[in-house]
Structure formats: C-alpha cells, structure tokens
Amino acid sequence: MPAKKFGTFLGVYVPSVLTILGLIMYLRFGWVVGNVGLGLTIVIVLLASSITFITGLSASAIATNIKVGVGGEYFLVSRSLGMETGGAIGIPLYFCRTLSVTFYCFGLSEVILAIWPAGWVELPSFALQLFTAILIILVTLLSGKSAELTLKSQIPIMILVGLSILALAGGVLFNNTHAPIMEASYSTANNGFWYVFAVFFPAVTGFTAGIGMSGDLKKPRRSIPKGTLGAVLTGTLIYLIILILFAITGLLTIEQLTDLEFGLRTWTSVALLGGILVFPAVLGAILSSAFGSILGGPRVLQALSMDGLAPKFLAKLSRTGQPTNATWISGTIALLAVGLGALNTIAQLVSILFLTLYVTINFSAALEDFVAEPSYRPRIKVPWYVSILGALGAIGVMFLINPWACLIALAIVAGLYIWLRTRTIEQQWGDVSVGFWIKVARYALLQLKNRTVHGRNWRPLMLLFIKDVEKQLSLIKLGELLGQNHGILTLAHLTSSTGSIADDTRVSMEVEMRKKIAHHGFQAFCEVHSVTDFQEGFVEISKGHGLAGLRTNTILFDWSNEEEGQVKELKAIRALREKDKNVIVCKSTAGLTQMGKKIDIWWRGQQNNGDLMLLLAHLLKLNREWESAEIRILSLVNTSQVEQQLKKGLIKLLREARIQASVDVIVSDATFIETLHKKSGESDIVFVGLPIIEVGGEKEVARNMNAICQGLETTVFVKNNSMSHSIPILLKV
Numbered sequence: 001m002p003a004k005k006f007g008t009f010l011g012v013y014v015p016s017v018l019t020i021l022g023l024i025m026y027l028r029f030g031w032v033v034g035n036v037g038l039g040l041t042i043v044i045v046l047l048a049s050s051i052t053f054i055t056g057l058s059a060s061a062i063a064t065n066i067k068v069g070v071g072g073e074y075f076l077v078s079r080s081l082g083m084e085t086g087g088a089i090g091i092p093l094y095f096c097r098t099l100s101v102t103f104y105c106f107g108l109s110e111v112i113l114a115i116w117p118a119g120w121v122e123l124p125s126f127a128l129q130l131f132t133a134i135l136i137i138l139v140t141l142l143s144g145k146s147a148e149l150t151l152k153s154q155i156p157i158m159i160l161v162g163l164s165i166l167a168l169a170g171g172v173l174f175n176n177t178h179a180p181i182m183e184a185s186y187s188t189a190n191n192g193f194w195y196v197f198a199v200f201f202p203a204v205t206g207f208t209a210g211i212g213m214s215g216d217l218k219k220p221r222r223s224i225p226k227g228t229l230g231a232v233l234t235g236t237l238i239y240l241i242i243l244i245l246f247a248i249t250g251l252l253t254i255e256q257l258t259d260l261e262f263g264l265r266t267w268t269s270v271a272l273l274g275g276i277l278v279f280p281a282v283l284g285a286i287l288s289s290a291f292g293s294i295l296g297g298p299r300v301l302q303a304l305s306m307d308g309l310a311p312k313f314l315a316k317l318s319r320t321g322q323p324t325n326a327t328w329i330s331g332t333i334a335l336l337a338v339g340l341g342a343l344n345t346i347a348q349l350v351s352i353l354f355l356t357l358y359v360t361i362n363f364s365a366a367l368e369d370f371v372a373e374p375s376y377r378p379r380i381k382v383p384w385y386v387s388i389l390g391a392l393g394a395i396g397v398m399f400l401i402n403p404w405a406c407l408i409a410l411a412i413v414a415g416l417y418i419w420l421r422t423r424t425i426e427q428q429w430g431d432v433s434v435g436f437w438i439k440v441a442r443y444a445l446l447q448l449k450n451r452t453v454h455g456r457n458w459r460p461l462m463l464l465f466i467k468d469v470e471k472q473l474s475l476i477k478l479g480e481l482l483g484q485n486h487g488i489l490t491l492a493h494l495t496s497s498t499g500s501i502a503d504d505t506r507v508s509m510e511v512e513m514r515k516k517i518a519h520h521g522f523q524a525f526c527e528v529h530s531v532t533d534f535q536e537g538f539v540e541i542s543k544g545h546g547l548a549g550l551r552t553n554t555i556l557f558d559w560s561n562e563e564e565g566q567v568k569e570l571k572a573i574r575a576l577r578e579k580d581k582n583v584i585v586c587k588s589t590a591g592l593t594q595m596g597k598k599i600d601i602w603w604r605g606q607q608n609n610g611d612l613m614l615l616l617a618h619l620l621k622l623n624r625e626w627e628s629a630e631i632r633i634l635s636l637v638n639t640s641q642v643e644q645q646l647k648k649g650l651i652k653l654l655r656e657a658r659i660q661a662s663v664d665v666i667v668s669d670a671t672f673i674e675t676l677h678k679k680s681g682e683s684d685i686v687f688v689g690l691p692i693i694e695v696g697g698e699k700e701v702a703r704n705m706n707a708i709c710q711g712l713e714t715t716v717f718v719k720n721n722s723m724s725h726s727i728p729i730l731l732k733v
Contacts, residue, residue: 004148004321005218012210012217012227013234014154015295018288019206020235021161023107026282028199029239030246030266034257035189036196038180038247044197045243048204049236051397054390055358056232057382058365059211060225064379065368068224070215071303072296073208073357078307080364080432087309088417089360090300092353092409094330097212097297099350101334104290105135111264111282115275132338135290140331143294144324147216150291157284164281165238167271169245174272176250181257188258198400203239205354206289207232212296215303216321225380245270294334298326309420352409355398362391364432373435445547458553460487460619462584463545464524465494465538465557469516474588475558476522478716481623482584482616488550489524491517492541494531501530535568539575553580559587559705559717566702573719574693582612583690583719587709596626596684601661602676603635603650609689612720617687618659629684631661636668636675643667673707686712690719 005011033041062076069075074093078086109131116123124130143150189196210227217223246257251270256262264282268275302323305315318324366387368376398406464479466472469491479489491513495501506528513526531537545552555576560566573583599617603610610633617631633650637643643665650663666675680686688708693701709715 004146004216006148006151006213006216006223007218008223008227008230010151010155011213012223013230014151014158014210015213015288015292016207016210016228016231017234018154018158018161018285019209019292020204020231021238022203022206022285022289023282024200024203025239025242026267026278026285027263028203029242030252030257030262031188031260032196032200033181033243033246034254035186036184036193037182038244039182040184040193040196041243041247042240044193044200045236045239047393048197048201048397049232049239051358051390051393052204052207053229053232053236054382054386055361055394056207056225056228057380058362058387058390059208059228060380061365061378061382061387062361062368063211063214063224064221065376068214068217068220069303070299070306072212072214072300073361074300074303075214076211077357077360077364080368081360082433083307083309084417084420085360087304087307087420088413089357090304090309091416092412093357094297094300094304095333096350096353096357097293097300098330098333099337100293101136101139101290101297101330102132102337103350104286104293105132105139105334106338108132108135108283108286108290111279111286115279129338133335135287136331136334136338139287139290139294140327140334143291143298144318144322144327144331146320147213147295147322150295154288154291157288160277160281160284164267164271164278165242167273167277168242168267170272171251171270172245172249175270177248178250180244180247181254182247185254185258187254188260194400198397201397201401202351204232204235205351206292207235208357209289209292209296212292212299215299221379294327294330297330298323301326301330351401352398352405353412355394355401356409356413358394359391359398362387362394366391367432367436371432371435371439373432376432445550448550459483460554460616461546461550461552462487462554462556463490463492463542463552465555466491467493467558469513469520472558473520474714475556475586476517476520476524478586478588478714479556480522480524481626482556482619490527490545490552491524492527492529492545494529494534494537494541496534497530497532501528506530535572538572542572542576542581543579551580554582554584556584556586559585559709559715563699563702566705567698570693570698570701573690574695577692577719577721580721582721583717584616585690585705585717585719586714587705587712587717588714596620596629598683599626599629599631599685599687600680600683601631601633601687602672602680602689603633603646604672604689609718609720613687613689613718614653614657614659614661616716616718617661618657620685631659632664632683633661634664634666634676634679636666636670636672638667638669640667673704676708677711681711683713685714685716687716687718690717 032044036044059073059076062080066079071078071090074086074090077089106128109128112131113123113127142153184193186192207228210231211224214220214224246252246266249270252266256269257266264278267278271278301310302315304310305312305326314326314329315323316325365382366384369382369384369387398409460482462479462483464475466475469476476491483489493509493513509528510526513528517524517526529537529541542552542555557569560569569585573585576583599620601610601613601617614633620626621629621631633654635646635650637646647663647665650665654661654663664679666679668675676686676688691701705717
C-alpha cells in the first residue's frame with residue numbers, strides 16, 4: 001500500500017495554525033494587553049510576527065529551490081549548509097520535538113485536573129504524571145498507526161478553536177465595551193516592555209510544524225510556502241483581533257487582566273456560554289500541538305538515519321509509509337521524560353533551541369542569496385539582508401527569553417557541529433558552503449590581480465609529487481611543516497597512461513588520497529595526472545601549476561633510490577631553472593622526528609641557495625614540535641682570512657633577518673662530504689644547496705648527492721630558481 005501524501009491545507013496549514021493558536025493565546029493575551037496597552041501590544045505582535053514571517057520566507061525560498069525530502073527543517077538546512085550544520089541543528093530539533101510531546105501532555109493533564117469535577121473518583125498524588133503518561137501513549141499510538149488519521153483529527157480541533165474565538169468575540173461585543181486600554185501600566189511586568197515581549201513570543205513559534213511533514217507532502221515546493229506563510233498571516237490576524245477584544249471589553253478590570261493567576265479565566269469570564277466552548281478548544285489546541293510534535297520528531301530522526309547520523313533501522317517505514325521505529329523510540333523518550341517533573345527549565349531551553357533553528361534557516365537563505373550560485377533559482381526570492389534581519393531578530397529574542405539558556409543552546413549546537421566535523425561523513429549532495437568559499441576565493445584572487453607580491457609577502461606555495469601516501473608520510477610532513485599553515489600544499493600523483501584517465505577513476509583516486517592524508521592529520525589539495533612520460537609530465541605540470549595570482553613557487557619531491565630515476569629528476573630540475581620554480585629534494589631514512597632538536601644549514605654561497613635554506617629553516621622552527629630546535633649555519637673554508645669574512649657576513653645577515661642561529665665556519669683541508677658527516681651526523685635535518693646542473697653532468701651530481709645523504713637522517717637539497725632577488729629582501733624586512 002503506497003504511503004499517503006498530503007496537500008497544502010491538511011499537510012502544512014492546519015498543523016501550523018493549530019500550533020500557533022496554542023496555550024499562550026489562552027493564558028497570557030489578557031495579561032499582555034493589561035500590562036502594555038493596546039498600542040504597544042500591536043507593536044509586539046507585529047514585531048514578533050515579522051521575525052516568524054521572515055523565517056517563513058527564508059524557509060520557502062530554500063524549499064522552492066530544491067527537491068524537498070523527509071526531515072523538514074533539518075532537510076532544508078542540511079541541503080543548504082551541509083550535513084555537519086544540518087546535524088548540529090537536526091539532533092537538537094529532534095529532541096525538541098520529542099520533549100515537546102511531554103510538555104504539551106503535561107499542560108493537557110494540568111487542564112484536565114483543573115476542570116476535574118469535585119466528588120468524582122479521588123485522584124492519587126501522582127495523577128499529573130499518570131495522565132501525562134497515558135496521553136503520551138495515546139498520541140504515539142495514533143501517530144504511529146496513521147499520519148492521515150492524526151492530521152484529520154486536527155480538523156475538529158481547529159473548529160473548536162474557531163468556536164472559542166467566536167465565543168470570545170460574542171461575549172465582548174454583546175456586553176459593555178469601552179475605549180481601548182492604551183496606557184502601559186507594567187503592574188505585573190516590572191521588567192518592562194521586552195519582558196512582556198519575551199512572554200508573548202512563544203505564541204508565534206510553531207509555524208514550522210507543517211514543514212516537518214515535508215516528506216509526506218504531494219508537492220512540498222508548493223505546499224510549504226503557501227501553508228507556512230498562510231499560517232503565519234492567519235495567526236497574526238487572529239491575534240490582533242483577540243487582543244483588540246481584550247482591550248475594549250468591559251467585563252474585565254485592569255487588575256483581572258494583569259493577574260497571572262487569572263489566566264484562562266480571562267476567556268471563560270468573557271466568552272459566550274462561559275467555559276463550555278473554551279475548555280474543549282484549550283484541550284484540543286494542546287492536543288494538536290502534541291500531535292504536531294509526535295509527527296515531526298520521528299521524521300527528523302528518520303532523515304538523520306537516512307543521512308547516516310542515526311542508526312539505519314530508524315529509517316524503516318511501515319506499509320502505510322510511517323517511520324514506525326522512529327515513532328516508538330520518540331514516544332519512549334517522551335514517556336521517560338515524564339519522570340523529570342514539570343520540565344519548566346528545560347522548556348526554556350527547548351524554546352531557545354527552536355529559535356536557533358530559525359536563526360539557521362534565515363542564515364541559510366541569506367547565504368544562498370548572497371553567494372548566488374547558478375543553481376539557486378527559488379520561486380520565492382528573498383534578499384539576503386532581509387533574511388539576516390530575521391536571524392538577528394531571532395538572536396535578540398533568544399537573549400530576551402533567557403541569556404543563560406541561549407548560551408547553553410548555542411554551546412550545544414557548536415559542540416555538535418565540532419563533533420560532526422571530526423567524523424568522516426560522506427555527503428552525497430552539494431551545499432552552499434562550496435559556493436561561498438569560491439566567492440571568497442574569487443574576491444581574494446581579484447585583489448591580488450593588480451598587486452605585486454613583494455619579498456615580505458613570499459610564502460611557499462608547494463607542489464609535492466607523490467607516489468604512495470602511506471610510504472611518503474615523512475615527505476608530506478615536511479611539506480606541511482614548511483608551509484607552517486600559511487602556505488598552500490598540493491599533492492600530485494602521476495599515473496602512467498597511453499591515453500587520458502577516465503574522470504570517475506581520477507576523482508575516486510583523488511578522494512582516496514584525501515581520505516588517507518586526513519586520516520594522518522594532514523591538510524592539502526590532491527591531484528591525479530595521467531602522463532605518458534614521467535619526466536616530461538613532471539616538468540609540464542610544474543611549469544603551469546597554480547591559480548591566477550597564486551602560482552606554485554616551490555616543487556618538492558623524494559630523491560629516487562635508482563640512478564636512472566635520479567638522472568631524470570636532475571634533468572627535470574634543470575628544465576625548471578628558468579621557470580621561477582624553487583626545487584626541494586628530500587632524502588629521509590628515519591623520517592622526521594616528532595620533536596626536532598638540531599637543524600643544520602650548509603652555506604656554500606652559491607646561487608643564493610643559502611638564503612632560501614635559511615628561510616625554510618626559520619619556517620620549520622615556527623612549528624610547535626620544532627620551536628626548541630637549534631639552527632646552525634655551517635660552512636667549510638680553506639683559510640682563516642676567509643673564515644673571518646664569512647663569519648662576519650653571516651652574523652650580520654642573521655642580525656638583519658632577526659633569526660636566531662649559531663654560525664660555525666670550519667677551516668680545514670678535509671673534503672666537504674667528510675666535514676659534513678662529521679659535524680651533522682647527529683642532526684635531525686640537514687639543508688644543502690644544489691649546484692647548477694650541466695648537461696651531461698647529471699650522473700656525477702647524483703653520485704655526489706648520494707654520498708652526502710649517506711648516514712644522515714633527513715637531507716634536504718634546495719635549489720633557489722626564482723627568489724634570488726626577493727629572499728634576501730624577505731630575510732631583512
């Protein structure tokens with residue numbers, strides 16, 4: 001049997017209107033008018049309703065731009081801002097709706113006890129909890145059996161609410177009236193206007209009850225805007241009528257209106273037939289709110305389950321399309337919550353969490369409009385600044401209701417977001433965050449377009465060639481350390497192919513690379529390139545790599561273990577000499593230590609490699625695990641005269657560069673390699689400059705490099721191909 005789908009009236013409008021026309025209307029409207037007068041009351045109604053109306057517009061804009069599925073507000077937010085943000089809102093939303101069942105059933109039980117006839121069966125001391133538990137079981141069973149039956153049961157409830165309003169109007173108009181109460185007395189609202197506003201505001205919430213039925217609607221794109229906005233406008237109009245009636249009735253004194261204990265009697269004292277039409281309407285309104293919560297909560301849980309944020313069995317549907325498992329779980333949680341008492345404190349937290357939802361919906365719509373991706377084509381267009389105004393209004397109300405509850409709610413949402421970010425969640429849809437960062441990146445790149453990158457602005461924008469992530473973690477670690485969270489690191493994997501690699505294969509390889517580096521805590525871009533010749537591919541990709549003003553300036557790769565590979569790498573280094581690409585070649589036998597203690601730079605004064613090596617050593621030392629390491633500049637000379645001159649020059653350079661390092665100029669007739677091994681044999685990392693590689697001299701240079709690496713932990717060969725003019729400037733600025 002196919003699941004029953006609903007239209008705008010039954011699926012969205014009715015549950016939304018009945019959730020709006022709830023207890024606050026019956027218990028507090030007289031109190032509001034009595035304390036602030038009709039003029040300020042109208043201001044309160046219009047201000048509160050404008051926040052909900054803007055939120056309804058924002059929700060409608062998102063809903064008319066996507067194919068809406070199950071999950072209501074969670075679905076809208078997650079498909080706009082991503083799964084992490086959606087989950088951070090959706091999980092509290094589920095518990096809000098579930099605990100709301102308990103709240104409404106408590107309220108219904110209190111009304112039943114208040115009208116319980118004297119002389120009937122004597123009730124036990126735990127009657128309130130007993131009635132509440134029975135009501136929770138009944139609404140859970142009814143909603144689990146059939147959503148259609150539950151929604152249709154709200155039609156007579158809406159008729160009862162309408163009759164109670166007509167009874168109130170008749171009672172006012174058929175009796176003495178006077179000029180509207182305009183003066184604000186604040187006789188029982190000593191905290192002033194905003195206190196009264198905070199008491200009134202919950203009356204306009206609940207308008208998203210219909211959105212919660214999104215997965216059960218025939219045409220959600222059409223029904224959500226019409227039903228939601230229609231419910232908000234209907235509620236606002238009815239509220240204004242009721243408040244005007246209280247302001248002009250002669251049947252209530254100002255003392256009765258402002259008496260909190262008078263509550264429901266403001267209606268029963270005025271309405272035609274007294275409480276005969278009012279009490280059933282109050283009971284029905286509360287029951288309807290409970291139905292709305294028990295229908296919406298399980299559907300949020302179902303959507304969370306479908307997205308992998310809750311156990312999969314919770315997404316199971318019955319033959320009639322009801323999320324039965326999620327419904328029974330929700331009913332059980334609501335039943336257990338009865339043991340917490342009247343839940344007054346948690347009730348405020350629940351209201352605040354609903355308001356965080358409104359903030360997020362408005363923010364989602366604002367971001368969608370601001371980013372203006374080509375795919376964003378809503379039927380209802382809301383300017384981003386209007387949605388932001390709605391978000392700011394909701395934030396203000398959150399603090400008015402309870403600042404501490406507001407902070408706790410925000411902490412819960414932030415904590416859930418951070419927790420979800422740490423999980424490996426595979427999102428199957430695109431969201432606006434990508435478009436937002438593209439917009440930010442575009443703006444930043446355009447700002448760089450007409451600006452010269454001065455030496456002081458230089459930072460390593462590295463392209464790291466890699467064969468196997470797991471086997472080259474040390475190399476990736478070096479790239480990240482040198483970037484020091486300020487550069488850009490891109491990992492490039494070259495695969496041999498006679499033709500171009502298929503897009504889906506390339507994408508899957510890149511995804512696998514990203515997963516592996518994320519597992520090890522690295523942050524980098526990942527690319528896969530298909531080449532017919534590794535040397536030519538290496539050079540061509542290196543020469544053209546980068547984006548707009550952010551051209552890659554440094555190439556990093558592992559030193560090959562085979563002579564044939566080494567010769568090819570040296571030829572590639574020579575080809576990059578005139579292409580403004582610095583080259584870093586790493587040879588590591590033990591991997592980079594977690595806490596580096598000694599960094600050696602061998603200064604030979606050729607091709608300005610020393611300047612770049614000193615800068616790289618400084619960048620390495622900026623990392624926490626290397627901050628206590630000692631930088632040593634070492635050099636080998638033949639005479640004492642050269643020793644003094646070089647030492648003096650290096651000390652001056654370090655002073656101007658403001659880099660802490662020791663200088664050791666060695667006078668010896670021993671070979672460079674012998675001296676290097678003697679002095680740096682126990683160093684954690686050794687920087688050595690690469691000479692100019694002449695055509696035909698590759699094998700000799702390779703043998704020399706292999707000899708240098710022999711016995712060292714990590715050797716880094718550096719070739720400064722582009723920064724000979726700017727590195728010295730950078731060191732001295």
